[in-house]
Amino acid sequence: MSPLHPPHSGAARVTLLTEGTYPHSHGGVSVWCDQLVRGMPDFRFDITAVTGTGCEPLVWELPSHVGTPVTVPLWGPPSGGRAPRGRRLDQVLSTYELFLTSLLDPEVERYFGVALYGLATMARDGRLGPALRTRQALRILVDLWNRTDLEVSAARPTLHDALTATDLLEHALRPLAAEPPADGVAHAVSGGLAVLPGLVGQQLHGVPLLLTEHGVYLRERYLGYRTGEFTWPVKYLLLGFFRLLAEETYRVATLITPGNRYNRLWEERGGAAPGAIRTVYNGVDPAAFPPAGPEPVTPTLSWAGRIDPIKDLETLIRAFALVRAELPEARLRLYGGAPRGGEAYRDKCAALAAELGQEDAVTFEGRVDDILEAYAAGNVVMLSSISEGFPFTLIEAMSCGRATVSTDVGGVREAVGDSGLVVPPRDPAAMARAALELLRDPARRAAMGERARLRVIEQFTLRRTIETFRSIYLELDERRHTAAEALDNAAEGVLA
Structure with a gap:
């Protein structure tokens, strides 16, 4: 699709730095990247994408103002050449x-x-x-x-x-070999390995580094390594690397734009200067996510997202088993696919549903062309994650006027306010109680859904998000030009 306003030769240039997301994977962060790109057709975007093997296909159609993505495969063949001597x-x-x-x-x-x-x-x-x-x-x-x-x-x-x-x-460390951004603004859309080319670009060329953390990368590494297969010495070394990389990133970044206040606390604790942090919430287009319409007749819980351990579908399935013990006609519909290499987790969740005697009532619907179908399928939309930033699936469901039950992680409570129920993570009993409360009270569900849509319209629109980042890009690009001019003037003064 061609941009409405093709970028001119002097357009601001932005290099998106991604890991495991845009443009090679679906998911909330990828949706957010695509929104930014399509919302600013008068900017020039480049992409340096940290991927798995380098063989991942593009799953997003890129508009013409986006350059050909540069991929940095972590697990592809090693770089050629002999070791130096x-x-x-x-x-x-x-x-x-x-x-x-x-x-x-x-x-x-x-x-x-x-x-x-x-x-x-x-x-x-x-x-x-x-x-x-x-x-x-x-x-x-x-x-x-x-x-x-x-x-x-x-x-x-x-x-x-x-x-x-x-x-x-x-x-x-393979991303260190990638060509670093040499102009414009480097925008890392997560912490961690995606940031490495941006750190180098800032050091070599003075390119401003903008960091947006949706989930806290370091926290997610802690969560993942806690149950990981590696021995304690290996975990100690790798977590030390991720911790110090986070601290270096927070110290060097020109500006940090967390998606919620919870992330801001982690970033300040990691050494980020408070004045270098601005919270920018995710947004959706309320017209693209209109009221979902009539609820299903059968009491149904729906979930949408990427099937991944961090989404903790096991807790959701265990909670559903408790719900069904009191409402035998209840159903749980799970929308979304597993990322490449993550199919084993989907199989584990299906096995758990069978073990609990729920396989006849839990359906894995896979990816759907229209995500609205997932929200309309439930009387209540569920979110069971153990880590989130400011989840798109939540504010999309809210825009669709559905009541929600969500875990109290990241920016969830900031998003929901009083328009849904929030429960502790990894607590099937609390999740089940909340779901039963709403399934048994149609009037309360309807009132919550109305408040949820109004909250999105008032606070979390896509237009607001795009315009905020547009002004940030221009601000950082201007800072870069001002700094470059100051260096040039200083050099001329020395030569004179």
Whole structure:
């Protein structure tokens, strides 16, 4: 689709930095990216996308003012070339040793940024990946883990631990080899690995770095690693990396735009200056999400989203089993697909439904062309996540005039206000009680649905979101030009 106003040669340039989302995956963050892009046809957008294998197809049609996406596959084939030798290898390994030490020794944490940018230089000239696959790199980690003054040594890390951790770090650092943004504004739409090219672009070219966290990346890593398969020494090292990367990002970012006040607390705790943070809520077009119309006759709970452990469908299914014990005719309809590689979680949820005797009443509907169908399918729309930012599915359902039951995570309470029920995460009994309250009270459901739509219209419209980011892009681009002119003037003064 062609833009209504093609970008002119002097249009502001924005590089979106993504990980596992736009334009190779569906989901709320991808919807948000597409809204920004299509809402500003007079801007030039580029995309650097951190992906899985590099073979992921584009699932979004990109308008003509978006350049061809650059992909950075974390799990594709390793970079070619032999490991450097002699002095060139020594340079990489000495910087890598400082990097590892900063992750393990609190006294050396302050050198994390120095080491990271040093590794970035070596990644761009092709030395880093091959060097990290050498025995010498492995030996550095083994020796550090054997230092008795470091906490991790008490866990007695094994050689297998070192092999695993080194391999994971090599993959995690691959975005450092990507061409960093050299002009305009770099907009990281999540924390973590997507930010790495933006950090390098800021350091090398002074490109302003804008960070938008929908969910808190570091918190989600903590949640994921808590039940992950890795040993404690491996988790300790990798979580140290993600923590220090978050702190470096918060320190360096020109502006941080969390999607809710909850994220802001994490960012301030991570070292972000309060004056560098502006909360910008997600928005929807109320005309695109009109009132859903008549409710189903059969008492039905509906859910929409990406089938993923962070959405905690297991708690929702357990809650539904409790609901059905009191309302045997109740149904649960789940709309959405599992991301590539995540099919096992869908199978696990289906197995749980069968184990609880609910397989006849729980249906996995898959992706639908029109998400409105998912919201209209339920008397109550459910959200069971253990981590969220400001979830699109929630405000879309609210715009459709449906009552909701949601877990108290991220910006959910800010979104819902008094137009839905909010329950603790991972609490099937509380979720079931809330769902039963609404299923048994049609008048209350209707009143909540009306309040929900009005709340969206008053506070969470797409127009407001787009215009806010438009002004931010122009502001940051102007700052960059002003800073560049100041440097030029200073240089002329020295030469004069």
